[in-house]
Amino acid sequence: xxxxxxxxxxxxxxxxAGAMAGVDKPVIVKAQRGPCIxxxxxxxxVHPDLLRHQRTITVHEGVVDxxxxxxxxxxxxxxxxxxxxxASPQDFCESCHAYAGVKLDCFECHASRPExx
Amino acid sequence: MTSRRAFLGKAAALGGIAVAPGLFLFxxxxxxxxxxxxxxxMLVDTTRCDEGxxxxxxxxxxxxxxxxxxxxxxSQWIRKLELKEEATGRTLxxxxxxxxxxxxxxVDVCPTGASFKRADGIVLVDRHICIGCRYCMMxxxxxxxxxxxxxxxxxxxxxxxxQGCVEACTLCVQRVDRGEQPACVEACGATGRQALFFGDxxxxxxxxxxxxxxxxxxxxxxxxxxxTGVRYQGI
Numbered sequence: 420x421x422x423x424x425x426x427x428x429x430x431x432x433x434x435x436a437g438a439m440a441g442v443d444k445p446v447i448v449k450a451q452r453g454p455c456i457x458x459x460x461x462x463x464x465v466h467p468d469l470l471r472h473q474r475t476i477t478v479h480e481g482v483v484d485x486x487x488x489x490x491x492x493x494x495x496x497x498x499x500x501x502x503x504x505x506a507s508p509q510d511f512c513e514s515c516h517a518y519a520g521v522k523l524d525c526f527e528c529h530a531s532r533p534e535x536x
Numbered sequence: 537m538t539s540r541r542a543f544l545g546k547a548a549a550l551g552g553i554a555v556a557p558g559l560f561l562f563x564x565x566x567x568x569x570x571x572x573x574x575x576x577x578m579l580v581d582t583t584r585c586d587e588g589x590x591x592x593x594x595x596x597x598x599x600x601x602x603x604x605x606x607x608x609x610x611s612q613w614i615r616k617l618e619l620k621e622e623a624t625g626r627t628l629x630x631x632x633x634x635x636x637x638x639x640x641x642x643v644d645v646c647p648t649g650a651s652f653k654r655a656d657g658i659v660l661v662d663r664h665i666c667i668g669c670r671y672c673m674m675x676x677x678x679x680x681x682x683x684x685x686x687x688x689x690x691x692x693x694x695x696x697x698x699q700g701c702v703e704a705c706t707l708c709v710q711r712v713d714r715g716e717q718p719a720c721v722e723a724c725g726a727t728g729r730q731a732l733f734f735g736d737x738x739x740x741x742x743x744x745x746x747x748x749x750x751x752x753x754x755x756x757x758x759x760x761x762x763x764t765g766v767r768y769q770g771i
Contacts, residue, residue: 481570527687
C-alpha cells in the first residue's frame with residue numbers, strides 16, 4: 420500500500436504542472452463588509468453545520484437575531500456583478516460549490532440576493 | 537437619529553406600546569426565542585368586512601411574494617369567502633386562512649415533523665424537512681394549505697419558499713418576530729374598515745381579548761374542538 424502511494428506520488432511529481440490543474444480554482448469574491456463570524460479556514464469547513472444547526476433553532480424556536488444567519492451570509496457575500504451569491508458561476512457560493520462538486524440547494528427557496536432597501 | 541431596529545428594541549422593552557389606536561408594537565422574540573406565555577391570534581369582525589374588498593389578500597400576496605393567481609396550482613394563503621344564507625338572504629363576507637389551531641390536525645398527520653406549532657401558537661411548515669406528501673392539506677378542515685407545484689424565483693429574503701413543499705398563512709411570522717402586525721391586519725386597518733385584529737389571546741388585557749369578551753367570537757367548525765387561534769365575530 421505504501422509502495423503504491425509512493426509510486427503515485429512519484430508519477431504525479433513527474434507530470435508537468437499544467438497537467439495537474441484539472442479544474443480552475445474557485446473565484447473567491449471579496450466580502451462587502453467587515454470580518455466574518457469565524458476565520459476563513461473554519462468557515463470553509465463548518466459553514467454547513469452552522470447553518471443546519473441554526474435553521475432548526477430559528478424556524479422552530481423563533482430565534483431570529485442569531486449570529487449565524489443565511490440572510491447575513493448573502494448580505495456580505497453577494498457579488499457586485501450580479502448582486503447575488505449564486506446567480507453566475509463566479510458568484511461566491513456557486514463558485515466554491517461547483518469546484519467541490521457539492522449541490523447547492525439553499526437558494527431554491529432562500530433569496531440569493533440581499534433585500535432591496 | 538435612532539435606527540428603527542434600536543427604536544423597536546427599546547419600545548419592546550417597555551412592553552406593548554400603542555403607536556396609534558389599534559396599532560401596537562408587540563414584544564418581539566428576537567434572540568431569546570418564543571415562549572408559550574403568548575398565544576398569537578386573530579379576530580375577524582365579519583360585520584365590518586366588505587364584500588368585494590380584498591385588501592387583506594393583496595397585502596398577503598405582496599408581503600409573502602405570492603403570485604396572486606387563484607388557480608388550482610397556485611398558492612393562496614387567504615381566501616375571501618362570500619356567503620349567503622338561503623332562507624333569509626343575509627350575506628356575509630369573510631377571509632379564511634390557516635386558523636392556527638391549538639390542536640392542529642396538520643401537525644397530527646405530518647409524517648416527518650415538518651408541520652409544527654411554535655410555542656407562541658403559530659402553526660408553520662419547516663420546509664427543510666417537508667417532503668411534500670400533502671397529508672396535511674387533506675387533514676386541514678379549512679383548506680388553508682397550498683402546495684407549490686413549480687420552481688420559484690426571486691423569493692422574499694424573509695419568506696423562503698419553493699417547489700415541492702406545502703405552505704400556508706404564517707401569521708406573517710417574520711413581521712411578528714420584528715414586533716409588527718401581520719400584513720393583512722395592517723392593510724385592513726389602512727382601508728378604514730378595521731375588520732381584523734391581531735394580538736395575544738393569553739393576555740386578558742390585550743385589545744383582541746377585550747373585544748372577544750365583549751362581542752363574542754366563534755370558531756369555524758367549533759365542533760372539531762381544534763381551539764383555533766383565528767376567531768370570527770358576527771357569523
